[in-house]
Amino acid sequence: MSHIVWLDGQQVAPSQASVSVFDRGFLYGDGVFEVMRTYGGRVFAMSLHMERLGRSAERVGIALPVPLAQLEREVLEALAASEADEVKIRLVVTRGEGPLSLDPTTAGKATRLVIVTPLAGQPAELYRDGVEVALLPGGALPGSPAAGAKAGNYLANLLAAHEATQRGAYEAILVGPAGELREGATSNVFVVRGGQVVTPRPESGILAGVTRAGVFEAARRSGIAILEDVLFASDAYAAEEFFLTSSLREVVPVVRADGLTLADGRPGPITRRLHEAFRQLVQGGGFGTEDSHSGPPGD
Ligand SMILES: Cc1ncc(COP(=O)(O)O)c(C=O)c1O
Numbered sequence: 516m517s518h519i520v521w522l523d524g525q526q527v528a529p530s531q532a533s534v535s536v537f538d539r540g541f542l543y544g545d546g547v548f549e550v551m552r553t554y555g556g557r558v559f560a561m562s563l564h565m566e567r568l569g570r571s572a573e574r575v576g577i578a579l580p581v582p583l584a585q586l587e588r589e590v591l592e593a594l595a596a597s598e599a600d601e602v603k604i605r606l607v608v609t610r611g612e613g614p615l616s617l618d619p620t621t622a623g624k625a626t627r628l629v630i631v632t633p634l635a636g637q638p639a640e641l642y643r644d645g646v647e648v649a650l651l652p653g654g655a656l657p658g659s660p661a662a663g664a665k666a667g668n669y670l671a672n673l674l675a676a677h678e679a680t681q682r683g684a685y686e687a688i689l690v691g692p693a694g695e696l697r698e699g700a701t702s703n704v705f706v707v708r709g710g711q712v713v714t715p716r717p718e719s720g721i722l723a724g725v726t727r728a729g730v731f732e733a734a735r736r737s738g739i740a741i742l743e744d745v746l747f748a749s750d751a752y753a754a755e756e757f758f759l760t761s762s763l764r765e766v767v768p769v770v771r772a773d774g775l776t777l778a779d780g781r782p783g784p785i786t787r788r789l790h791e792a793f794r795q796l797v798q799g800g801g802f803g804t805e806d807s808h809s810g811p812p813g814d
Pocket of ligand 1: 698700701702725761762763
């Protein structure tokens with residue numbers, strides 16, 4: 516697989532690309548990141564991703580090593596070096612190297628990394644048939660500084676995703692201590708309840724996804740209202756429709772949860788309409804670019 520790697524502003528051969536064992540990203544997961552994708556070779560909603568990276572860094576108190584505009588140029592240079600038709604891009608900024616100390620003020624200069632990888636398309640059955648999810652305990656604590664930041668510590672999420680896979684499900688849905696639905700291990704959740712599309716509020720500690728924002732915009736253009744509210748596990752099991760959103764997967768219908776069939780077990784009409792409207796938004800090209808800031812709600 517042909518990866519392109521840029522480390523601290525320089526292109527590096529993937530086999531030679533390495534960071535220090537004292538890098539806090541390695542030692543503590545002390546960093547922030549973004550995952551972007553291209554459509555037709557152009558990065559989707561790049562300014563929203565870059566803004567979110569800036570916000571994530573601010574929330575956890577990481578000083579960016581170079582201005583966001585330069586990071587963006589480096590991403591675009593790495594993209595230009597790739598020969599793949601469509602790619603996914605991982606942009607990582609860690610707090611950098613330091614002594615073995617939790618104290619973040621002991622870190623040196625932040626490390627920055629761009630990895631560009633060919634993007635594998637999603638199987639058509641995903642959208643045609645829908646998927647099963649497993650509800651599992653997890654999610655960031657609302658109010659903690661890292662909540663809402665796309666920060667490096669993904670251990671809880673990756674273990675939940677693994678547990679979901681072990682149970683034969685496609686994604687883990689993280690449920691808080693009061694039984695509230697938060698988000699998927701790597702996605703946001705939407706439920707149709709009483710004919711109304713509902714999704715958890717950003718203040719509930721979720722990551723406000725760029726795709727989530729795109730779905731809000733697609734819904735606005737389609738005349739479909741979306742409510743931000745508290746959702747519980749019972750809402751998932753009783754959902755008329757249920758779908759997940761993420762940059763790499765767009766809008767994925769959920770038709771089973773913890774072995775229970777939701778509604779008639781088929782992807783629902785609102786989910787299909789929103790996915791179609793989202794694809795039109797993508798094709799239109801203007802969403803989340805410098806010139807269009809039609810709003811991601813909340814965050
Ligand atoms: C925890 C979490 N929530 C939500 C998302 C969806 O975000 P986006 O639509 O920006 O890809 C992701 C994506 O990886 C995620 O990791």
